Amino acid sequence: MKWSKLFGMGAFLTFCVISVLFLSVLGQDLVKIESASDEAVSTYQYHFVLVPEELDNEYWQLVQKGAADAAEVHRVYLEYLGPKQADLDDHLKTIDMAIAGHVDGIMTQGLDAKRYKPLFQKAREKGIDVVTVDTDAEGSKRQVYVGTDNYYSGFIAGQALIADTKGEQYVGIVTGRLDAIHQKLRVKGFRDAVSGEKRIHIAGIEESAITKSGASGAAYKLLNDHTQLTAFYGTSALDGVGIIQATEQYHSSKDVYVLAFDTLPDTIQALDDGKIDAVVVQHPYEMGYQAVESLVRLQQGDKQEPLQYTGTSVIRRGDLPLHQMERPQGVQP
Template identity: 50%
Template sequence: MSRLSVLAYIFGAVFFLVSCSFAVFYGYKILTHELPVEKKPVEKYDYHFVLVTEELDNEYWRLVEQGAKAAAKDYGVMLEYAGPKQANIDDHLKTIEMSAASKVDGILTQGLSDEQFTPLIDRVVASGIPVITVDTDAANSKRMAYIGTDNYYSGFLAGKALIQDTKGQANVAIITGSFFANHQQLRVKGFQEAVKGEKGIHIIDIVESEISRVRAAEKAYQIIKDHPEVNAFYGTSALDGIGIAQVVDRFVKPGKIYIVGFDTLPESLEYIRKGTIQATVVQEPYEMGYRGVKMMINLIQGKPVEPIVHTNTRIMRIGDLPVSHLYRMEESN
């Protein structure tokens, strides 16, 4: 073998060994996950807020959350969405306390009960953390501002809608989400004020659903059994109207019982399309969440903020449905 051939052989062997070494080295890196990875940039934010709701998976509050998160994205805020899985005032209060203990920059929440929420909100504000109430006010507390529905007026609108649609002749049962929540009380009071001068309208019963569509359905079924004279229902929360409609749709002839409810969740709109629900009070939960975050930023920055901001409230009937729902109604016919 010539000297040139020997050198070529040695060079090839060395190249082969080096290649194998690199293959083993990088194979080991892959197996042990030690290869360098691209680091994701840490998202920067100016403020840290918490939105505390009465019930995490409530569809209405998910709309509030969507609005708040949209504003948080637009204005450089880290927003947490927290609260009990099912409506529970004690758990709601604990969530507010934990949020305050973590030294967040601001808390947005409901003021469900003056007796329980006012002392806590006052302590949180005294500790230097601003509180804005959303949807339900704690007017006697030291909260910095309120944004949401005028709940008394919304109940009054529901009562006027019932008078108009029933021509002032109805035996009404009211199913309310809570006997103790401020906003539910105001919605009942507004309704009562609207119908009190109508001789042909009688409120037969008022029961509580505990913010549960299942409980609302159970209560509606029991009322229909116990009070066959009832020919109208008023539900003061989104889930109340849906629960009532489920029972009426299944057990009562169409058009025999009038229903006025709250909100425009997909199921509510479907029952309006079918004619089971005749009217609903429209609120603006997305706007509450979005504008609530903006108000909190303004407060922290020392800008003027109105202490009470009422979002729009109106009545929706079948003629006011979005075009997409009307098309579906034509197709079903």
């Protein structure tokens, strides 16, 4: 009996040590802020965490920039924690660690509503406010969604293709993740927009895994599988540049229409060079800034509109001078 008790205590201590080590690796600042001096803590009004899909993604770095600027204004201690590369399990673990850190508010994507619901429920039970950014988790306990109306962004992309092309069009769609709700909505909106145009046909759809090389591989496969392809639609931030790499490697004499998403520098350069024909513009900086402000207002007990859509539009090469002047404000995977 004594041995079983000792074994149980040993197992518990081992679990505690592993938990502390995991915290130290994944959420270093979550541990630090709790052990900080009263003087340091008094510098901040609130402690928020922004959990991106992947840390090194340029799109999410723009969201983080907006959040950081708003955090400075509102005296918020802001952390930017998440997986280095897109991984749903790691994303969920990071949110769980933020909850364990007793933060005041969490900003994150709602990539899979079913899997996020229990976590958001757990956060709310602990008094932690939750705002989804870029991708919503409908039916969950999140209080506010800040970001693009993803169905609408796909719809105006379809309208752009209709306006910019003539004759029969065979479109290859490259999407970041086939199972991600925001990507699905961008595809659905596009399909609905072009469904009434008999001259436009969706030839196929491939996944890029939100990487440039993945987008290039997906586009190359579409080109091989559908020799009649005349147009591409990329639904995530790195798809446009990846599509261009594939079309250039394919050595096709055809002029392929390319419709991309997000104004990352390489995409804008390709638009300026005439390699991309149109770009759907989101506003990640605005998303980050507005998400922090929404959390602050929730902390203050103010009622919030649950859906706070940020702007979406389509730009072409002729729009670049005006657009480039606006970019320092954080226009934008």
